[in-house]
Amino acid sequence: MQLSLPADSVPVKEMFEKFFAAESTVARVRASEPVGFDPDFWRELISLELPFMRLSAEAGGGGMSLFDACLMLEQAGRRLAPAPLAESVVALRILGEIGGETASEWIEKLRDGETVLTLALNQVEPGKAQMVPGAAVASGILTFDGQTLAIEVPSQAPEAPLTLGGSGLATFTPGSGDRIVLASNADAGAVWAAGIEEWKLLTSAALVGLSQEALTMAAAYACERIAFGQPIGANQGIAHPLAVDAIDADGAQLLLWWTLRGVADQKADAGALIALSLWWASRTASNSVAHAIHTFGGYGLTNEYDIQLYHRRAKSWSQALGDPEAQLERAGRRLFLGETTSLPDPGAVEVDFETPNHKSPLADQAREILSGLLDPDRANFGEQNFEAHDWAVHHAMGQAGLLFPDWPARWGGHDADADTTRSIHAVSTELGYAGLSRGVTSMAGVLVQKLGSPELQDEVLLRIAKGEATSCLGFTEPSGGSDVFAAKTRAVRDGDDWVINGQKMFTSGADISNYVLLLTRTDPDVPKHKGLTLFLVPLDLPGVEIHPVHTFMDELTNATFYADVRISDRYRLGDVGGGVKAMSIALTMEQGGSYYFVQMREMIDAVTAWAREEQRDGACVIEHPATLARLARVYGAACIAEGLTARAFWTRLAGEQDLAYGPAAKVFGTQTFIDLSADLLDLAAPGSLVRGNSGLGLVEKGYRHSTATSIYGGTSEVLRSMVAERRLGLPRSRA
Numbered sequence: 165m166q167l168s169l170p171a172d173s174v175p176v177k178e179m180f181e182k183f184f185a186a187e188s189t190v191a192r193v194r195a196s197e198p199v200g201f202d203p204d205f206w207r208e209l210i211s212l213e214l215p216f217m218r219l220s221a222e223a224g225g226g227g228m229s230l231f232d233a234c235l236m237l238e239q240a241g242r243r244l245a246p247a248p249l250a251e252s253v254v255a256l257r258i259l260g261e262i263g264g265e266t267a268s269e270w271i272e273k274l275r276d277g278e279t280v281l282t283l284a285l286n287q288v289e290p291g292k293a294q295m296v297p298g299a300a301v302a303s304g305i306l307t308f309d310g311q312t313l314a315i316e317v318p319s320q321a322p323e324a325p326l327t328l329g330g331s332g333l334a335t336f337t338p339g340s341g342d343r344i345v346l347a348s349n350a351d352a353g354a355v356w357a358a359g360i361e362e363w364k365l366l367t368s369a370a371l372v373g374l375s376q377e378a379l380t381m382a383a384a385y386a387c388e389r390i391a392f393g394q395p396i397g398a399n400q401g402i403a404h405p406l407a408v409d410a411i412d413a414d415g416a417q418l419l420l421w422w423t424l425r426g427v428a429d430q431k432a433d434a435g436a437l438i439a440l441s442l443w444w445a446s447r448t449a450s451n452s453v454a455h456a457i458h459t460f461g462g463y464g465l466t467n468e469y470d471i472q473l474y475h476r477r478a479k480s481w482s483q484a485l486g487d488p489e490a491q492l493e494r495a496g497r498r499l500f501l502g503e504t505t506s507l508p509d510p511g512a513v514e515v516d517f518e519t520p521n522h523k524s525p526l527a528d529q530a531r532e533i534l535s536g537l538l539d540p541d542r543a544n545f546g547e548q549n550f551e552a553h554d555w556a557v558h559h560a561m562g563q564a565g566l567l568f569p570d571w572p573a574r575w576g577g578h579d580a581d582a583d584t585t586r587s588i589h590a591v592s593t594e595l596g597y598a599g600l601s602r603g604v605t606s607m608a609g610v611l612v613q614k615l616g617s618p619e620l621q622d623e624v625l626l627r628i629a630k631g632e633a634t635s636c637l638g639f640t641e642p643s644g645g646s647d648v649f650a651a652k653t654r655a656v657r658d659g660d661d662w663v664i665n666g667q668k669m670f671t672s673g674a675d676i677s678n679y680v681l682l683l684t685r686t687d688p689d690v691p692k693h694k695g696l697t698l699f700l701v702p703l704d705l706p707g708v709e710i711h712p713v714h715t716f717m718d719e720l721t722n723a724t725f726y727a728d729v730r731i732s733d734r735y736r737l738g739d740v741g742g743g744v745k746a747m748s749i750a751l752t753m754e755q756g757g758s759y760y761f762v763q764m765r766e767m768i769d770a771v772t773a774w775a776r777e778e779q780r781d782g783a784c785v786i787e788h789p790a791t792l793a794r795l796a797r798v799y800g801a802a803c804i805a806e807g808l809t810a811r812a813f814w815t816r817l818a819g820e821q822d823l824a825y826g827p828a829a830k831v832f833g834t835q836t837f838i839d840l841s842a843d844l845l846d847l848a849a850p851g852s853l854v855r856g857n858s859g860l861g862l863v864e865k866g867y868r869h870s871t872a873t874s875i876y877g878g879t880s881e882v883l884r885s886m887v888a889e890r891r892l893g894l895p896r897s898r899a
Contacts, residue, residue, distance in 0.1 A: 167814040170514035180239040188243035196246035200330020201301045207277040215252040223260035229511030234369035241373030248298025250366040251282040255306045258359045279303040288338040297484045300324035300334035308356040312348040329480030357506040368445035375413040375452040378474040382456035383892040397894035407888040409452040411828045416445045418807035428513040435505045436498035440800035443491040446482035453478040496792025527587040549719040550673035553601045562631020576629020582817045608635035615738040636673035638682040655684035664729040674722040696743025758833030761805040801836040824890040827883035834873040841866045
C-alpha cells in the first residue's frame with residue numbers, strides 16, 4: 165500500500181503547478197474567449213514540449229508516465245488552460261504508436277508552435293458532422309473510421325459556434341478537406357481505442373483540478389462574506405454541500421489513481437474503471453461548480469467574478485465525448501457483459517491500494533485459526549453487530565497475539581508493522597470474522613496505553629490482548645445525541661474514588677463487554693468542553709445496569725444506567741477535565757473510515773446473479789442498459805469508498821497531515837450505502853423484499869442495515885462540519 169504522491173512525481177506536480185499558475189492566468193483565460201484558445205499560450209506549451217510529454221522517447225517525446233500526465237492535466241484544469249492540451253497529448257501519443265514517415269513529419273511539424281493537432285473523439289463517417297474539441301483552431305484532425313487512422317486537414321476553418329465554455333469546439337465534417345492516411349490495419353483500431361481511453365483519463369484529471377479550484381474559491385469567499393453578523397461559511401446550508409463536493413472531488417482523484425493502478429496491472433475491470441472515472445469526475449465537477457456559484461450568490465452570476473468561468477467549463481469539458489451518463493452503461497457492459505477495450509500503456513504507476521500479501525507468517529497463522537474455528541452454518545456470524553461475537557474465536561486469536569498484532573509484545577501484540585496488521589485484518593474479513601467488538605476494544609486499549617496509569621495498564625492490557633476481556637463505548641446520552649460533549653452523567657470525587665451517576669444510550673456490546681469507555685461530567689460550572697473526564701469502567705461493579713434495546717435492523721444495542729457506581733481513580737484516562745483530549749483520540753479511531761463497501765460488493769454480486777437469470781421484456785435483466793448503469797454506479801461507489809478509507813488509514817500510517825480524511829470516508833461510505841442499497845432493492849423488487857442470509861436476502865439486509873450508518877460513529881451532519889472546517893478551512897458551523 166502506498167498512497168502518498170510518489171517521490172519522483174512531487175517535483176513534476178510542483179513544476180506544473182507553478183507553470184499553469186503563472187501562465188494560464190485568469191486574464192489570459194478571459195482573453196481567449198469565446199473560442200477558448202490562446203495562441204501565445206500554445207506556443208509556450210510547445211516550447212516546453214508539454215504536448216509531447218506522453219510521446220515515447222524513441223519518437224522524440226518525453227516518455228512521461230500517464231500518472232504524471234494526469235498530474236499535468238490536473239493543474240491545467242485548475243487554471244482553465246486555454247488550449248486543447250488533452251487532445252494534443254493523445255493525438256501525439258497515437259502518432260508515436262503508429263509510427264511511419266507521415267506520423268514523424270507531423271510530430272516535427274507540431275514543434276513550430278503554429279500547428280495544432282486535435283482528434284475527433286467519436287468514430288467518423290463521411291459527411292456526418294460532429295463537434296470536435298480544438299477543431300476551431302486545428303491545423304489537422306486525427307480521425308478513425310473503423311478501419312483507417314488518418315489526419316484530415318480542413319480546406320477551411322470549421323464552423324465554430326458560440327458554445328457554453330470554449331474548448332475550441334467546432335463542427336467538423338469528415339471528407340471536407342485533405343485526408344492523409346496513417347494506418348489501416350488491426351493495430352490502428354487498437355491504438356485508437358487506447359487513445360480514447362487515455363483521453364478519458366486525462367480529461368478526468370482536468371475535471372478533478374477544476375473541481376478542487378472551484379471549491380477553493382467558494383470556501384475563500386464563504387470565509388470573507390459576512391451575513392447576519394457571521395461569515396456565510398458558518399451556515400451549514402453553505403458548508404455541508406461544499407464539504408460533500410470536496411469529498412467527492414477527493415474521491416474522483418483517488419478513483420483516477422485506483423484506475424491507473426488497475427491499468428498498469430492489467431486488471432479485468434480496468435476498462436470499466438476508466439469509464440467510471442470520467443463519469444464520476446464529470447458528475448463531481450458539475451455539482452462542485454453549481455454549489456460554488458451558489459455560494460457566491462448574485463455576484464457569481466456576473467461576468468466580473470471568475471467562478472462563472474469554471475461553471476461553464478465544467479460541462480463543456482465533460483460533454484465533449486457525449487453524455488457522461490453513457491459512461492455508466494459502458495462501464496456496466498465491460499463489467500458484466502464481458503465487453504473489452506484496448507488500454508493505454510501507463511508507464512510507471514507507483515501508488516498502490518492493494519492489501520499487503522496475505523502470505524505473511526502472522527496472516528497465515530490467522531487463517532489457520534479462523535479456518536478451524538469459524539462455523540459456516542452460523543447464519544449471523546458475518547453480520548455487522550455485536551451478537552456475532554464468538555468468544556472461542558476471539559480468545560484463540562488473542563492467545564496467538566493476533567487481535568491487535570501491532571501492539572507491543574509486552575502488552576500482548578507482535579510489534580507488527582502496519583502492512584502486516586492490515587493483512588491479518590484482510591484475512592479476517594475474507595473469512596467472515598465479525599470484528600466490531602475487536603475494533604471497539606482496540607480503541608479502549610489504545611487509550612489505556614496512551615493515557616492510563618501503570619496500574620490500569622497492568623490490569624487490563626494483557627487481558628484485552630489475549631481475548632479475555634472486551635470493551636464498549638459509553639458516549640451517547642438520551643438528551644445529547646451526537647453532541648457527546650453535552651454529557652450529563654456525573655462523576656464526583658470522593659477521596660481516592662469517584663462516584664458515577666447517570667445514563668448512556670446505544671451502548672452497543674455492553675451485554676458482552678467487561679469494560680465501558682465512559683465519558684462523564686466532573687465539573688458542571690465550566691463550559692461544557694472543559695468539564696469532562698473519561699474513565700474505563702468495569703461493568704461488573706455494583707450499580708451498573710444494562711437494559712437491551714432492539715432495532716429493526718435485527719441488531720441489539722443497550723441502554724446503560726449508573727447509580728452510585730464507585731471506582732478507583734486508577735480507572736481515569738487522562739487528566740481531570742481532559743475528556744475532550746482523550747475523546748479526540750477515540751473519535752479519530754472511530755471515525756477512521758467505513759467498510760460498507762464490502763457489503764455493497766456482496767449486494768452487487770447477489771443482484772448480478774439474479775439479473776443473469778431473471779427475464780423482463782423478453783431479455784435477461786442484466787442486458788438492460790438501465791440495469792448495467794445502476795450496477796456500475798454501485799461498483800464505482802464501492803471503489804471510491806474503499807479508496808477514501810484506504811487514504812485515511814494511509815495518512816495515519818505515513819504520519820501525513822490529516823484533513824478529516826476519516827470523517828470524509830465515513831460520510832461517503834454511509835451515504836452511498838444508504839442510497840445505493842435502496843436502489844438495488846428497487847432494481848430487484850419484489851424478490852429483494854424477502855429476508856434471508858444469501859442471494860437477494862443480502863440486499864434486503866443491507867438496506868435495513870444502511871439506515872443507521874449515518875448515525876452511529878458520529879452523525880453525517882457532524883462529520884460534514886469537520887470536513888468543511890479541516891478540509892476547506894471554513895469557520896466552525898456548530899456551537
